[in-house]
Amino acid sequence: MADFECEKxxxxxxxxxxxxxxxxxxxxxxxxxxxxxxxIKLIADxxxxxxxxxxxxxxxxxxxTDSKPYKERIIESQKKSxxxxxxxxxxxKTGGFNIALGVMDFNFMGGSMGSVVGERIxxxxxxxxxxxxxxxLICSSGGARMQEGIVSLMQMAKTVSAINKVKENKILYISVxxxxxxxxxxxxxxxxxxxxxxxxxxxxxxxxxxVVKQTIKKELPSDFGLSERNLRNGQIDLxxxxxxxxxxxxxxxxxxxx
Amino acid sequence: MNDELRNENESMQGLYDNLSKxxxxxxxxxxxxxxxxxxKANIIFKIKNLKKDTRIAERAWRIVELSRNEKRxxxxxxxxxxxxxxIELSGDRLSSDDKAITTGLGKINGRTxxxxxxxxxxxxxxxxxxxxxxxxxxxxxxxQRIMELADKFNFPVITFIDTPxxxxxxxAEDSGQASAIxxxxxxxxxxxxxxxxxLIGEGGSGGALALAIGNYIMMLExxxxxxxxxxxxxxxxxxDQSATKQAAAMLKLTAKDMLNLNVIDxxxxxxxxxxxxxxxxxxxxxxxxxxxxxxxxxxxxxxxxKIQRSNKFESLGFFEK
Numbered sequence: 001m002a003d004f005e006c007e008k009x010x011x012x013x014x015x016x017x018x019x020x021x022x023x024x025x026x027x028x029x030x031x032x033x034x035x036x037x038x039x040i041k042l043i044a045d046x047x048x049x050x051x052x053x054x055x056x057x058x059x060x061x062x063x064x065t066d067s068k069p070y071k072e073r074i075i076e077s078q079k080k081s082x083x084x085x086x087x088x089x090x091x092x093k094t095g096g097f098n099i100a101l102g103v104m105d106f107n108f109m110g111g112s113m114g115s116v117v118g119e120r121i122x123x124x125x126x127x128x129x130x131x132x133x134x135x136x137l138i139c140s141s142g143g144a145r146m147q148e149g150i151v152s153l154m155q156m157a158k159t160v161s162a163i164n165k166v167k168e169n170k171i172l173y174i175s176v177x178x179x180x181x182x183x184x185x186x187x188x189x190x191x192x193x194x195x196x197x198x199x200x201x202x203x204x205x206x207x208x209x210x211v212v213k214q215t216i217k218k219e220l221p222s223d224f225g226l227s228e229r230n231l232r233n234g235q236i237d238l239x240x241x242x243x244x245x246x247x248x249x250x251x252x253x254x255x256x257x258x
Numbered sequence: 259m260n261d262e263l264r265n266e267n268e269s270m271q272g273l274y275d276n277l278s279k280x281x282x283x284x285x286x287x288x289x290x291x292x293x294x295x296x297x298k299a300n301i302i303f304k305i306k307n308l309k310k311d312t313r314i315a316e317r318a319w320r321i322v323e324l325s326r327n328e329k330r331x332x333x334x335x336x337x338x339x340x341x342x343x344x345i346e347l348s349g350d351r352l353s354s355d356d357k358a359i360t361t362g363l364g365k366i367n368g369r370t371x372x373x374x375x376x377x378x379x380x381x382x383x384x385x386x387x388x389x390x391x392x393x394x395x396x397x398x399x400x401x402q403r404i405m406e407l408a409d410k411f412n413f414p415v416i417t418f419i420d421t422p423x424x425x426x427x428x429x430a431e432d433s434g435q436a437s438a439i440x441x442x443x444x445x446x447x448x449x450x451x452x453x454x455x456x457l458i459g460e461g462g463s464g465g466a467l468a469l470a471i472g473n474y475i476m477m478l479e480x481x482x483x484x485x486x487x488x489x490x491x492x493x494x495x496x497x498d499q500s501a502t503k504q505a506a507a508m509l510k511l512t513a514k515d516m517l518n519l520n521v522i523d524x525x526x527x528x529x530x531x532x533x534x535x536x537x538x539x540x541x542x543x544x545x546x547x548x549x550x551x552x553x554x555x556x557x558x559x560x561x562x563x564k565i566q567r568s569n570k571f572e573s574l575g576f577f578e579k
Contacts, residue, residue, distance in 0.1 A: 066495035115575035207426035
């Protein structure tokens, strides 16, 4: 069918094969980003996902206007991404196991974390405790949502507090790092997981490459912040190819839940 | 394109130009019958608003500058002059000792407390030694060690926040900056002792928050707390460094803003013109406040302290339901 050039390896790729391969380049294994709907399809058993907290929506409580009012950005993002916010949360099954699943979506304002992302994660963590089911968060975010000022920073604390309770209740928490996961999300709920899985070549760092490069005024190593380097440096547990992700999660759940 | 037009037309110069165009039009005979009053009033209204915005931006920026003032009392000044029998404790017990954060134990009003604070340094030599108050993961891990020690012996934890942010460097990333910050936040939610946070200067992003999970959070009048520096915000959102002051105003980073947003519990007033004008008095004011706040938490049990802390942070956020 239609062909396109892989932006990473520049090889011409057959679109059909690419899509069947979960949007992974069959030549160089570069993992293109998935939206939340595709992600849910990948992880959750068919038809098992029941969204919660969909009614919680962003408001522009600071009257924040940069080159565009925040109000407009929210509406535009909702139109562009077709979803209500940068994370979709719900109750689901994977391999028959009940789970509390949250999936971030980079298409919604770069997956940035504001009040809604914080509140939805908190409610999901509460659900995981109430139902005694493992919590799984698929991360993808540029960091905190600046348009919510300090309140976006506070969502780091809010999510960590809520998830800390999941952990204190001895309920398993798995985070999956997808490209990119940086800033406030990386330095909060993404890294306090019992098990951290990353997709290959996913950028996962606190300070992004641009900031670090500007600060140290030197070229960065080509694998700066990437999964393979993070694995070497002891920052993540394992790297899993997208096509094996569901199976690997089920494998882990079996170990914890018998 | 629309944005550009709007910005261009609504700059101060643009508005004044429009105003003078109107007076020109009035002089043209065949236009003189048209009523320009409404258009004129509209422009004057916009000029007033813009002047107000500029004033607000200047005010926010003045506080940003004050919060970074080199002469302001630093963590080390507060430690030296508030606590008796202070002893500095060093090292993360893994690989190094990060000078960007000072930790130790001391007494205040006869009671032993753990003290953790960012160090910015007073002169260029100190600033380099302390890495301008930008901690590496090791600094947060040292802090965690001290918090655990405090928890074990039932010492309240007092933190002083003064950092532009965590160190953005390759080695910092390689040794887990993100997880060190996250772990600090998590640990602070577990502590069964009171945690008292004081923002004394610059509260820069995650690097500040890592030490700022308080049962009680105080902020000096001219300190700031922000998700990103105004410079960084202007560069990312406006793509224009000249929008820095505007960004400072938009971010709502002053102590007053924090109180309005329920992020802090109290503003501590500074000597006239700022803490740098009378450091001695500033230290005295803070000491008095710390003694009062510590006594508030007397008799509360560890579980209640934990619940108070998590309720406080989990209630932060504004959204539509």
